[in-house]
Amino acid sequence: MKHIRALILAIAALFAALPLAATAQVSWTNYSATSFAAAQQEGRTIVVDVHADWCPTCRAQTPILNELRSDPRLADAIFMRVDFDNDRDFLRAHRIARQSTILVFRDGDEKGRSIAETNRGRLRTFVLGQI
Numbered sequence: 266m267k268h269i270r271a272l273i274l275a276i277a278a279l280f281a282a283l284p285l286a287a288t289a290q291v292s293w294t295n296y297s298a299t300s301f302a303a304a305q306q307e308g309r310t311i312v313v314d315v316h317a318d319w320c321p322t323c324r325a326q327t328p329i330l331n332e333l334r335s336d337p338r339l340a341d342a343i344f345m346r347v348d349f350d351n352d353r354d355f356l357r358a359h360r361i362a363r364q365s366t367i368l369v370f371r372d373g374d375e376k377g378r379s380i381a382e383t384n385r386g387r388l389r390t391f392v393l394g395q396i
Contacts, residue, residue, distance in 0.1 A: 377394070
């Protein structure tokens with residue numbers, strides 16, 4: 266009985282740690298004009314997620330973008346989150362009218378944008394097709 270209890274506790278601890286392990290790989294940079302400009306000057310690929318916490322489409326896109334963050338082809342990319350409600354200068358500068366817009370920048374230029382796409386295959390194809 267003692268061994269079973271120890272085994273159950275060990276399994277519970279393992280499952281409790283899984284969400285942390287899954288999110289530990291995913292690193293988002295919060296948008297700032299300085300960090301965005303620096304990444305552009307470096308010629309980095311930047312995947313921009315124009316996100317709003319209240320947006321169900323944004324919530325549906327998040328796990329797909331998190332999966333992409335782990336893709337080896339995007340290992341050197343920066344994943345940057347723009348707050349739709351607060352980062353108005355970015356929205357004006359890039360003519361973004363709505364949340365759930367995904368943009369990909371490479372070599373300082375916008376290579377493409379996707380709006381409100383929640384289909385896993387299409388969103389993955391879009392992002393990977395811009396690099």
